[in-house]
Amino acid sequence: MADTIPLKGQAAHGASRLAPGPQGRKPRPMFSSRNIMIYGALIFAAAYYLLPLYVMIVTSLKGMPEIRLGNIFSPPVEITFEPWVKAWATACTGLNCDGLSRGFWNSVRITIPSTIMSIAIASINGYALANWRFKGADLFFTILIVGAFIPYQVMIYPIVIVLREMGLYGSLTGLIIVHTIFGMPILTLLFRNYFSSLPEELFKAARIDGAGFWTIYFKIMLPMSLPIFVVAMILQITGIWNDFLFGVVFTRPEYYPMTVQLNNIVNSVQGVKEYNVNMAATILTGAVPLIVYFVSGRLFVRGIAAGAVKG
Amino acid sequence: MNNVSVSVRDLSLSFGAVTVLDTLNLDIQNGEFLVLLGASGCGKSTLLNCIAGLLDVTDGQIFIKDRNVTWEEPKDRGIGMVFQSYALYPQMTVERNLSFGLRVAKLPAAEIDKRVARAAEILQIQPLLKRKPSELSGGQRQRVAIGRALVRDVDVFLFDEPLSNLDAKLRSELRVEIKRLHQSLNNTMIYVTHDQIEALTLADRIAVMKSGVIQQLADPMTIYNFPENLFVAGFIGSPSMNFFRGEIKDRGGRKVIEVNGVDFGMEAYPARGPLETGRKVVLGVRPEHVKVDENVPGQEVHDAIVDIEEPMGADNLLWLKHAGQTMSVRIAGARRYAPGTALKISFDMSMASVFDAATENRI
Numbered sequence: 001m002a003d004t005i006p007l008k009g010q011a012a013h014g015a016s017r018l019a020p021g022p023q024g025r026k027p028r029p030m031f032s033s034r035n036i037m038i039y040g041a042l043i044f045a046a047a048y049y050l051l052p053l054y055v056m057i058v059t060s061l062k063g064m065p066e067i068r069l070g071n072i073f074s075p076p077v078e079i080t081f082e083p084w085v086k087a088w089a090t091a092c093t094g095l096n097c098d099g100l101s102r103g104f105w106n107s108v109r110i111t112i113p114s115t116i117m118s119i120a121i122a123s124i125n126g127y128a129l130a131n132w133r134f135k136g137a138d139l140f141f142t143i144l145i146v147g148a149f150i151p152y153q154v155m156i157y158p159i160v161i162v163l164r165e166m167g168l169y170g171s172l173t174g175l176i177i178v179h180t181i182f183g184m185p186i187l188t189l190l191f192r193n194y195f196s197s198l199p200e201e202l203f204k205a206a207r208i209d210g211a212g213f214w215t216i217y218f219k220i221m222l223p224m225s226l227p228i229f230v231v232a233m234i235l236q237i238t239g240i241w242n243d244f245l246f247g248v249v250f251t252r253p254e255y256y257p258m259t260v261q262l263n264n265i266v267n268s269v270q271g272v273k274e275y276n277v278n279m280a281a282t283i284l285t286g287a288v289p290l291i292v293y294f295v296s297g298r299l300f301v302r303g304i305a306a307g308a309v310k311g
Numbered sequence: 312m313n314n315v316s317v318s319v320r321d322l323s324l325s326f327g328a329v330t331v332l333d334t335l336n337l338d339i340q341n342g343e344f345l346v347l348l349g350a351s352g353c354g355k356s357t358l359l360n361c362i363a364g365l366l367d368v369t370d371g372q373i374f375i376k377d378r379n380v381t382w383e384e385p386k387d388r389g390i391g392m393v394f395q396s397y398a399l400y401p402q403m404t405v406e407r408n409l410s411f412g413l414r415v416a417k418l419p420a421a422e423i424d425k426r427v428a429r430a431a432e433i434l435q436i437q438p439l440l441k442r443k444p445s446e447l448s449g450g451q452r453q454r455v456a457i458g459r460a461l462v463r464d465v466d467v468f469l470f471d472e473p474l475s476n477l478d479a480k481l482r483s484e485l486r487v488e489i490k491r492l493h494q495s496l497n498n499t500m501i502y503v504t505h506d507q508i509e510a511l512t513l514a515d516r517i518a519v520m521k522s523g524v525i526q527q528l529a530d531p532m533t534i535y536n537f538p539e540n541l542f543v544a545g546f547i548g549s550p551s552m553n554f555f556r557g558e559i560k561d562r563g564g565r566k567v568i569e570v571n572g573v574d575f576g577m578e579a580y581p582a583r584g585p586l587e588t589g590r591k592v593v594l595g596v597r598p599e600h601v602k603v604d605e606n607v608p609g610q611e612v613h614d615a616i617v618d619i620e621e622p623m624g625a626d627n628l629l630w631l632k633h634a635g636q637t638m639s640v641r642i643a644g645a646r647r648y649a650p651g652t653a654l655k656i657s658f659d660m661s662m663a664s665v666f667d668a669a670t671e672n673r674i
Binding site for chain 2: 199201202204205206207208209210211215219220223224
C-alpha cells in the first residue's frame with residue numbers, strides 16, 4: 001500500500017503530514033478565572049485552619065510581658081522556651097506541681113495497652129465474623145453494632161458500678177478495660193468489612209491446604225491486613241489519647257490522663273493566667289495524635305499499594 | 312465400586328428456603344476428567360465446594376476413594392483445588408505458596424523440597440520460585456495455583472473455573488496444558504466451567520447442570536450430537552442449534568414436522584419411539600448439519616434467502632430466512648453469499664434432535 005499512515009515517530013523522514021493549526025497539548029493559562037477560584041478557595045481554607053495554630057505557637061514562645069501588649073498575631077520579639085519547660089515539668093494542677101509530664105506518662109500507659117488489646121480482640125472478632133460463619137454470627141454482629149449507637153453517657157454510671165464491684169474503679173486497668181470495650185463495635189465492623197473484602201478463595205485455598213483458625217489468621221490474613229491495622233491504630237490512638245470523659249470519670253487524680261491534666265492547668269483559677277504556658281501545654285497534648293497522623297499516613301498509603309494482587 | 316473415585320449420593324444443599332442442589336447423584340471413575348458445565352448460578356461451583364468440604368451439605372453423602380468424607384475437613388479428603396482468582400497468598404514467594412500446605416502438615420523439609428521441585432519441574436515454573444505472586448503474569452499465577460494442588464500429592468483435583476480470568480490466547484494454551492497434565496498424571500479431575508469449548512475439549516464426560524440438577528451426563532460427542540433435552544441442546548454449540556417449533560403431521564404415511572407451513576421429512580431421524588401425529592414438537596438442527604446448494608440424494612430440498620453473512624475465516628456463517636424464522640448455517644469460509652441471495656438447503660435429519668414441546672425431552 002502506498003498511502004500508509006506513519007506511526008508515531010516515523011514522520012521525521014519526508015514532509016510532515018501535520019496541517020497548520022492547533023497541535024499537541026492544549027495550552028492552559030496559569031491565571032485563568034478557574035485557577036484563581038480554585039487556588040483562592042484552597043488557600044483561604046488552609047489559612048483559616050492554620051491561623052489558630054500560628055497564634056498558639058507564637059504565643060507559647062513569648063514571655064508574659066510581651067503577651068500583655070495584646071498583639072496576638074505578631075511574632076515573638078524575644079523567643080523563650082520557658083513556657084514549654086514549665087508546662088511540661090513544673091505547672092501546678094491541684095496539689096501536684098510536676099507539670100504535664102505525669103499526665104503524659106499516664107496517657108501513654110492508658111493508650112498503648114488499650115490500643116493493642118482492642119485491635120487484637122476486634123481483629124479476631126472481625127475475622128471470625130467475616131470468614132467463619134458460625135451459628136448466630138449475624139445476631140452477634142447486630143448486637144455489637146447496636147452497641148455502637150448507645151450514647152456513652154447512658155453507660156457511665158452502670159460501668160462505674162461494675163468497675164467498683166470488680167475492685168478496679170479508679171485504676172488504670174479499669175480505664176483500659178473501658179476503652180477496649182468501647183472500641184469494640186466500630187473496630188469489629190472495620191475489620192469484618194476489610195476481611196470480607198479479601199478474596200474468599202484465598203481463605204478456601206488455605207483451608208484446603210490444611211490451615212486452621214489461627215494459622216489462617218496469623219499466616220494469611222494478618223500479613224495482608226497492614227492497611228486496616230494502621231487505620232485501626234490511628235483511630236484508637238487518637239480516640240483514646242483525646243478522651244476526656246472516661247479519663248475524668250473512671251480514674252483518680254494521680255492517674256489522670258494528659259487531657260484532663262491539661263484542662264486542670266488551663267482552668268486553674270489561682271494567680272495570673274499564663275497564656276504562654278497554656279498554649280505550650282495544649283500543643284504538647286495535641287502533639288501525639290499529630291505525630292501519629294504524620295508517621296502512619298505514609299505507612300497507610302504504602303500498605304494499600306503493597307496489599308492487593310489483582311487478576 | 313472399586314473403580315469409582317468420587318461418589319456423590321443423594322446430595323442436597325439449601326441455604327434457608329433456597330435449594331441449590333437437589334438430591335444429586337454422581338459417580339466419577341478413577342482417572343476420569345469430568346466437567347461440570349452450566350450457566351452461573353446453576354450450582355456447579357457449589358457442588359465442587361461440597362466435594363472439597365468447603366460447604367457443609369444439608370443431606371446426602373460424599374465418598375472419595377470409597378471413604379465417606381461427608382463430615383471430613385477439606386485437608387483430610389485427599390483433594391487439591393485450583394481457583395478462578397488463583398488465590399495465591401500475596402505475601403509469600405511462589406516457593407512458599409507451593410509449600411504452605413506441606414509446612415502446615417509439618418512434613419520433613421527434605422520431602423517438602425522434593426515435592427516442590429517436582430511440581431515446579433512439571434509446570435516449568437522453576438525460574439519463578441523466588442518471586443512474589445504480584446510479579447507474575449496471569450498464566451504464571453494459574454500455573455503456580457495448579458502447582459499448589461500438585462504438591463499435595465492427592466487423588467482428586469478440583470478446578471473451579473481456572474481459566475476464566477485469563478485472556479483468550481492464554482486460555483487455550485493452559486487448556487492444552489491441563490489436558491497434558493491429566494494425561495501424564497492420570498488423576499481424577501473435576502472441572503467446573505461455563506465455557507463449552509473447555510468442556511468439550513477437556514472432558515471425558517460432561518455433566519450439564521441447570522438449577523441444581525444434572526440435565527445430562529455423557530461424553531462430549533453424545534452431549535453435542537444427542538442432547539437429552541432442549542436446555543442441553545440450546546446450551547451447547549455456538550452459534551446455538553436452530554430450533555423450529557412445529558407439529559408432527561402424517562402426509563400419506565410419511566411423517567413430517569410442519570413448521571409454519573413448511574414440511575420437514577423425518578424418515579432419517581433416529582426416533583426413540585413412534586412419532587405420533589398431532590404431537591407438538593421442537594426440531595433442532597445444528598448449523599453444520601445443513602447443506603447449502605449441494606445435491607444430497609435422499610434429502611429434501613428447501614428454499615431459503617440469505618439475511619446476513621458473517622465470515623469467520625475458516626467458516627462462513629449464514630443467517631437465512633426459512634420457514635418464517637431466522638436460522639444459521641455453517642459453510643466453508645471460501646463460499647460467500649451476498650445478502651438477499653436465494654439458495655437451496657437440505658437438512659441432515661440423521662443428526663437432528665426432536666424434543667417434545669411440553670416436556671422438552673428428546674423423543
